[in-house]
Amino acid sequence: MDRRSFLKNSALGGTAAAATTLAAPAIAQAGRTLTMVTSVPDGFAIFDDAAQRFADQVNIMSGGSLTIDKRPAGTLVGAFEVFDAVSAGQADMYHSADYYFGGQHPGYYFFTAVPFGATAQEHNAWYQHAGGKELHDELGSIFGLKSFLCGSTGAQPGGWFSKEINSAADLQGLKFRMPGLGGKALGLTGASVQNVPGGEIYQALASGAIDGAEWIGPFADERLGLQEVCEFYYTGGFHEPGSALSAAVNLDVWESLEPAHQQIIENAAMATHGWSMAQSAAENGAALDRLRSQGTKIMQFPDDVWDAFGTASNEALDEFMGDELYARIRESHDASVSNTSSWVSQSDNAFTAQRDRIKG
Known part of the structure; x- marks a missing residue:
């Protein structure tokens, strides 16, 4: 899929009125401010907690030289419009669940969760150590995005x-x-x-x-x-079975950031992911x-x-197996x-079953 073609055909890319809805990325007097649109209202447990934690961590880690202005769903764009807004350059970044954007490309489903797929622990292992992050980058480059896992709900109920x-x-x-x-x-x-x-x-x-x-x-x-x-x-x-949330930065904005600020965003996202996973479990x-x-x-x-x-x-x-990138992501x-799972089933699962049996 060609990025220019996507922008031409997207709802935001093709609507002049929408382009005037959002202000251009702001430069604060003390440094740079990035506008982050999100897919939930303020105060939503787990989901908005992760978005707020990420924004706070960037602000603190940068010493105020890079700040995140979080805009919850409905204040600038709707909950499901954040992807188009950031891809089209009308907001700097989003925080959301990437499976909302499977209609843009079905590969995005895997960067939140798929049925009978990875648990939170397994998903993080894939992302950090088995090629998931690189595939997220490849997929995001089609739409002008630089993406990171940034929150985890753990296993979700029926x-x-x-x-x-x-x-x-x-x-x-x-x-x-x-x-x-x-x-x-x-x-x-x-x-x-x-x-x-x-x-x-x-x-x-x-x-x-x-x-x-x-x-x-x-x-x-x-x-x-x-x-x-x-x-x-x-x-x-x-x-x-282990849903991840994501933060994605417009690729042009990402490439304009100082390397130190890029590293802060990446580290803040990773820290938020672990913190959020623990919050869900706790x-x-x-x-x-x-x-x-x-x-x-x-x-x-x-x-x-x-x-x-x-x-x-x-x-x-x-x-979607006819799509080459989807097929590679799934495989x-x-x-x-x-x-x-070959290890977890023989270690963690065996232990917890015995622990529950012994402790009753």
């Missing part, structure tokens, strides 16, 4: 439902919010899948516009209030206990539903997961 799911037949016609390749797979089971921005999930559930939704995990879901509008919470999910257990105590019914899908998810996921993953990801 989601909130207004009714029990007793068999795969119950998925037929279900109006459900799920983005990414997981959403494509769910649609293949007969569900009616919608990609609702995070800031609109509660209202969509409360109004009955959708029958269920997945978001991030107990801590973030509780903060969003989803327990107020749905009774059943399925904690095991197939679609996002908060979700207690949040799940609170949800249970408030009457939420904690559920698991039956085996035939898992089987339906598996069949549909393979079909969704295979759909790299899958090879890394196979390598790391």
Whole structure:
């Protein structure tokens, strides 16, 4: 895909009105300020926490010579418009989940999560040590972006439902919010899948516009209030076993930065990724206990539903194999997961199973 062709055909690249919406990148008196658009409102647990942590770390590490001006979803552009805005040079950078942009190129799905794919630990291993970062760079160069992992939700649950799911037949016609390749797979089971921005999930559930939704995990879901509008919470999910968030800088802006500032951005993103992964693990257990105590019914899908998810996921993953870059990204990801899981299954998993057995 040619970058110029993309910009010519993109919604923002082809709309003169949109070009006037955002101010040109600012240069602060004490240094440089980069405008960062995000895909969630201020205060969203885990997701916005990572964006804010990243911005704060850049500001601190640079001693004020490079600052990030964070603009939450809807203040400059919509939640799903951040990619086009940064690619077209109308904002300096974004913080988001890259699977929102699988329509730009399906390779982006792998830099958040894919169904039955990498856990958070496995994803980070692929990215940092098995070629994932280099593929992210290659993909981003098509669209004029320099990207970094910058946040992790850990494993995401199956989601909130207004009714029990007793068999795969119950998925037929279900109006459900799920983005990414997981959403494509769910649609293949007969569900009616919608990609609702995070800031609109509660209202969509409360109004009955959708029958269920997945978001991030107990801590973030509780903060969003989803327990107020749905009774059943399925904690095991197939679609996002270890979801990553990303920060992406317009490539021209990136190349104009001093090397020291480039290194600060990269290190701040890496530090935020680890911090965010730990936050998810630290908060979700207690949040799940609170949800249970408030009457939420904690559920698991039956085996035939898992089987339906598996069949549909393979079909969704295979759909884009005709794209050479997608195929290379998938092959790299899958090879890394196979390598790391062969050890993790014999070490971490064996240990935790015995620890749980002994401690009861």
